[in-house]
Amino acid sequence: MRLKQLYIWTMVTALVLASHSSLWAAFGEDIEKPKPVFTQEGTDWVTELIPRGKSTPIQIRFHVDGGMLAKPVDTDFTDANRPNINWKNYRSGYFLLDIIPESPGGEVSLTLSSNYFTSATDIWGFTERKTRTWGTIGIKTSSVKGEPTAITSVIRDGSVLDEDGMADGKIQIIIGPRDSFWGYALGTLVIRFFGVFLVLSILMIGMMLSGKIFESMDAKKKAVFPAPIPGPAPVQYEPEAVEPEPVPVEEIPADVAAAIGLGIHLYSNGGRNLRLSDDGMKAAAIGLALHLQKTSGAEV
Amino acid sequence: MSWQYVLELIQNILISQTGIPHMTWGHGIMLLIALFFLYLAVAKGFEPLLLLPIGFGIFLVNFPIVPLMGLNAEGHMNLIEYFYQYGVASEIIPCVIFLGLGAMTDFGPLIANPKMLIIGAGAQLGVFVTYVGVLFFGFTLKEAASVGIIGGADGPTTIYLTAKLAPHLLGANALAAYSYMAMVPLIQPPIMRLMTTPEQRRIKMRQLRPVSAREKLLFPLIGCALIVLLIPMVAPLMGMFMFGNFMRESMMVKRLSDTAQNSLMNIVTIFLGLSVGATMQAEVFLNWKPLLIFGFGLLDFVVCTFGGILTVHIMNLFLKEKINPLIGSAGVSAVPMSARVSHVEGLKADPNNWLMMHAMAPNLAGVIGSAAAAGMMIAMFQ
Incomplete structure (x- = not known):
């Protein structure tokens, strides 16, 4: 950005410098x-x-x-x-x-x-x-x-x-x-500047008119081939309320629940830094087996 | 074979067959200028597609006794002279670029809102102000017209008009036009903020109506017919532009349209850039005129931006549905850069105000406006 600003200021300075009469007289x-x-x-x-x-x-x-x-x-x-x-x-x-x-x-x-x-x-x-x-x-x-x-x-x-x-x-x-040089230069300049306005105004009017024509054509087309009229709103049938069948709840004894919890814990921790007694290990094994049976359907 | 003979031989070779003894300060300065523009193109990403080949063209021709421009001893043209004569002097390349631009352009926003054409006309104010300004500095009428068109911010139009009216200024004009086009995001915002109030910048414009494919297809035919009838001199540029657009909108010649947009455009851009750069030889370029051209080019862009915004303010006096004046600056035809600047400035004023599509309309109008101004200038000197 600074480079751009420097460039612009250089050009502005050049213009001011060049405006000095002794410089521009040479261009004639x-x-x-x-x-x-x-x-x-x-x-x-x-x-x-x-x-x-x-x-x-x-x-x-x-x-x-x-x-x-x-x-x-x-x-x-x-x-x-x-x-x-x-x-x-x-x-x-x-x-x-x-x-x-x-x-x-x-x-x-x-x-x-x-x-x-x-x-x-x-x-x-x-x-x-x-x-x-x-x-x-x-x-x-x-x-x-x-x-x-x-x-x-x-x-x-x-x-x-x-x-x-x-x-x-x-x-x-x-x-x-x-x-007259200036008379010609300025006269023709003004005429041509307004000439550009005139040309683009004529183009604008042409485009507005053609736009209206196209819009009316599109409107007629829509009238001839109407978009499908939306019919009466389809009756929304309320789905019959279905009572979910009661899922049999299995009673899990407290020790088994504890073993399942321990089994999951052991499973997710990979047995790191844990030491269990034989009973504890048995309980954990049972819990884990029961858990696996429940989740993956494996026969234990 | 004596030593003296060998020395003479070496001396002759050094003097007549190498460039070193012919190197001048002028060459050195031009090489630095070439490196500067290559730097801008490569390191800063300023219009690299054009400034890179232009910079390299300047670089190449500013080594002494290189057979690139002018005629060789047998009277045949040198390599880049061929490119220049057949591409630029013959006015072919700018017209081919217009063909590609036409094939790239979607006139939908302008067709949906034709009022924007007036902004495109108002943004030509700088072209005419600069024309008068440089006349005070002793430029001829033709030179003044070619410098003035820089503010139209349309590279091919600038090159086309300059090649026709003042070919000796081609390099400086093209370079100024493309440099300032790259600087639009820097030049325009301060003027936009200066000329608008925060309330005006927040004006929300109604969504544009949808434009049918049939309307888009017929636009190049209707537009071309009207413009060419009114300004026949602009037929080469406008004819190619509308032809490219008709190919695009017909959707029947996708291959041709793609070629015009991509391969053809890229090929001619290489030759255009190189040829334009090659016109900037030290002995032609190093005087005060190019510096003045760069100075006035900047003024031109500023006044064109001012003119576009002023036109919107004037239009708003008569319109029920107000136009956001920020899109007035997009009347200079740096497509789509100046439209993007309007959009960004609009978002700064109101993060929910999306002006891009609205700004594209005066942007496209600017292309037509600057081509119309160029046609007027050409007709003036016939």
Whole structure:
């Protein structure tokens, strides 16, 4: 028991120690970083990747109106060049896009669409370059039933979204589809916890109903094949009182009784430490013989 | 042949063909951990059926350059890698164990009192609390889900989910799950006493109604259909579980049922334990994550016990016939250990209060509940 207690306290201590921020900060490494593969479909580019927190691949389509999109590239998004950004919110990663507008300083309309996007998904990019602030740049979200959710953003050459900040006929932007990590984690958690209740409640109702059915079936069965009805209680006949026949009582003379007693005593003690006179021995022998005759029926 | 050549030869053999020069501190620590778990299994009788093969698996793979895990020079799998890939990574063994568990299980107490299923759901509270807790420590969503399920106290479910979502945590999760399952008699009673009054502990429950053989036979079909319809992702586990139970209750395939309960179960347990232990190589295992997993695993068990008892208290607000809250702790699916703990605690409060059969119902509900939670988690990451 002490060993078990020691073990438990060790674990509790480990938990408390590990809760120190300097220790747990090291665990935030990005082991699920998406590895997108890009393919071109007409003028669009489609990427297939496994986002963070998923096991199956998804697709994101990049479409540009008013310009031409070069092959997108997935990019790292370290704290060094984009501070205060939590990569966990960007489950599909970040993309570096090169777009040639129809004219220098022109506007293009960039649309990202995917079945993976939800109404809560946003596209984030620079909203203020001086303070290096990132924010939403998704202007329009269209969600048609059965169609992938599309998020559109209008980008001007040389605007704050353009990496070089110059209206030079080339737009380069870094963007990321954003979903709140904690919003997703907690939201889905609550739903799933109550989901377990719901599933087991449905099972409970199913079992209660089937239980009732079985009970009623058993009751009907008992009604069809009733258990043998107990008839009138059998008359208990009092056995006739039989007088026991009188056993003839044999009179034993006192000396014989004494001899029997002595004989039994000698028999049970094996004659140890006893010395008898001849008469005494004779009496004992007679007593013993009589006793044996009485108990074993031997002829003496 | 010169002496120098002989010395070179010996040096080469020592360096390239023996493990001694490759021994590291990590190996030493892991060997000590292996010996610790072997000690717990052999000397202390902690879940020996699993901790012994797991401990020996850890012991074996933590000698340097042993060809047991990974691939060999020809690109073929090594011995235990075969067991792991075909048994655990392919998710076969946990499902086969569920088959055996199903064949061992008598659902009678649960069929007689289906309300207990709610306790099984409430006792999953720790799974979700731990999930959030480890997210704060930088675990990924998948890792968090696999750690959270430890509190469900169901070894095969933990292994199944972890192999699917975070295989690199398999050893730590399995070890934590089985260790704490063995410690249920120590972990649960203080929480049970803390959360109940002596009067509540003395509540006597009505004797369960008799359940007919036909009801028991149809339960796996009805139960499986409902659960699999609602959570298709849990079909491999629940399907095998109910199949095993159907074999048992049909009473027509006694040989198959016996095999599932005994020989098959024992065979796969050997391979499961050895493979899980073998994933705990020093270079993979020695970091802070396993320690955190052990810490959170304990918290998980505590919160699951709390959740089960709390659920009974809430149910008692609405029920005419009160439930003894001690059986709430049996909602964690350590079968039948946690039911036995409820029973023992009940006897301490009232020597004439026999809770065993009543506690078996939430215990079985816990098995279904933890499998349902696992199915939910898997579906979440599809």
